[in-house]
Amino acid sequence: MVHDLTGPAPLSSRLDRTRELGEEMLAELHHRGPDGSGTRQVGPTWLGHTRLAIVDLDGGEQPLRSPDGEHWVVANGEIYNHVELRARLGGDFRTSSDSEVVLRVVERLGTDGIHDMRGMYAWAVASRDGSLVLARDPLGVKPLYWARHDGRILAASELRAFPPEVRPFVEEFPPGHHWSSGGGLVAFVDLRTDPLGVEAGPLPAFTDRDRAKTAVRETLMTAVDERTMADVPVGVFLSGGLDSSIIAAILARLAPAGTPVHSFAAGTPDSSDLVAARVVADHLGLVHHERIYTDDDVVDALPDVVRSIESYEPSLVRSAVPNFLLSELAARHVKVVLTGEGADELFAGYHHLRAMDVAELRAALADGIDTLHHLNLQRCDRVTMAFGLEARVPFLSRDLLAVAGRIPMEWKLLGEDGHEQAQEKALLREAFEGWLPQEILWRRKEQFGDGSGTADVMARQAERLVPEQDWESEQIEGLPAARTREELGYQRIFAGVLAGVRAEQVLGRFATA
Secondary structure (H helix, E strand, C coil): CCCECCCCCCCHHHHHHHHHHHHHHHHHHHHHHHHHHEEEEEEEEEEEECCCCCCCCCCCCCCEEEECCEEEEEEEEEECCCHHHHHHCCCCCCCCHHHHHHHHEEEEHHHHHHHHHEEEEEEEEHHHCCCCEEEEEECCCCCCCCEECCEEEEEEEEHHHHCCCCHHEEEEEECEEEEECEEEEEECCCCCCEEECCCCCCCCCCCCCHHHHHHHHHHHHHHHHCCCCCCCEEEEECCCCHHHHHHHHHHHHCCCCCCCEEEEEEECCHHHHHHHHHHHHHHHHHHEEEEECCHHHHHHHHHHHHHHCHHEEEEHHHHHHHHHHHHHHHHCCCCCCEEECCHHHHCCCHHHHHHCCCCHHHHHHHHHHHHHHCCCHHHHHHHHHCCCEEECCCHHHHHHHHHCCCCHHHHHHCCCCCCCCCCCCHHHHHHHHCCCCCCHCCCCCCCHHHHHHHHHHHHHHHHHHHHHHHHHHHCCCCCCCCCCCHHHHHHHHHHHCCCCCHHHHCCCCCCCC
16 A cells, blocks of 8 residues: 555656555565455555455455445455444445455444454555545554655555665554544554453453353354354364364364364474374364475575564574465465464463563563564464465454453463473363363473474574674674574575664564574
């Protein structure tokens, strides 16, 4: 999207340049939408869209217009409650696309209606009178970047889309916000205090553990059901860990009789993730696919992985490699996959949270949710969309966020190994007792890069990435000092394709490399 700020009727020469910029940007994003593309000049705004056809395969081409042609939308992602919103809005709809609901909400309710959209999305609605609205979902599941340059606003789903002269000005569009040409940037939800956007204040904490388990189970089942909304097959990424195994179990239970559920796992030969995923797939009767890779496969994929995720964060790259190879495999079979992203942030699954007291844990979990958009969710979106595959994240439904927020922090405390509460995510495990084999339900957490074997590969390849003499002397302009030789190697790849991008404006970083 490119929007000219000089007025509703810019000079033709500026419109020509606006269109040129838009076409250049769109050409960099065809991997995200291999099923087609469309463009439209709407007053001072140029809209472009590459389509991954998932809902309304025949009628959902974008940009989509209002009946009178005054308003147009381009949208990335899904509005899971679009059927409910259609009924509430009434009137005739031209398509069954969920993106048309975005258009009608803005057309009839303005920006006040955005908080009622449940889903993952980034979209722009442009009008012939020169007005424009941009919005991004509350968690930032779907990416959106923007920049002001030479009297224009440019926006896109990936950093690579921005021309080199614009990159120093690119910023991440904040999750849970909308921007309008008349009202500026406005937050429409506060995930820490009111994830449902009902302005009713925090809901009371659970006092009964069984009720909490029931609420978690039923809410997550609903979230998985919502995220099967598609006119194409939906599969599941299955690492063999707790989170993805629970999602797989729910998906298998919800699938219509006789409908196969495809699962996908990746790792080095006999890695612990592959072994565990086989157990789960066999238990649930899934159609299981594996991508087994070698050290050389990892090294060969690294440049493409760093370019795809648009980050040099070592932990992110390590987990991205198996996911990248996995996405390549999954895209041959399905267009949509469900993943287990977000469970660790809701239920305190990370090892570094051990020994925290209640106040520290509460702050750490809230910070974890706040930073997902430019760390794990960025990786999740990019590695899948690199192959025209859409990833959906049931654990990060706003309803489950609200339920998780009612669980007393004392029930999430991990304690030290050997203590009674040392098992992470105990309540989540208890909620799905009987759904999975016991050795899976109570399997201890491994980082995906560790369980898949990727971390060991990267450790062995550190010297090939950056020789010792370079590590001692090299500092890449515009990027923070690398903390490890491995990180410096990824920074080199990043700088080679995204020179000029200011890391502090668009990238997240874990506390340690």
